[in-house]
Amino acid sequence: MPSEKAKDNKALTATCAACNKTVSTETAVGLSGFENGLQRIFAVCVPCANKGWRPPGFKGIYVPRPV
Numbered sequence: 001m002p003s004e005k006a007k008d009n010k011a012l013t014a015t016c017a018a019c020n021k022t023v024s025t026e027t028a029v030g031l032s033g034f035e036n037g038l039q040r041i042f043a044v045c046v047p048c049a050n051k052g053w054r055p056p057g058f059k060g061i062y063v064p065r066p067v
């Protein structure tokens, strides 16, 4: 069955909060941080996350993963 949803999923992109590049959500991770006092999820590409970029107020643990 043709699925419009599947097509949309393929095109899912995120803007890396660190380098501002548009990346596929498959090569990005969501890191929880704070902006203006509010908790939110920052999309960060895997290379930036592996390099150590963390959003402000990040308290979680990030386990580097292969790019």
Ligand SMILES: [Zn+2]
Pocket (backbone or CB within 6 Å): 016, 017, 018, 019, 020, 021, 044, 045, 046, 047, 048, 049
């Ligand atoms: Zn990046």
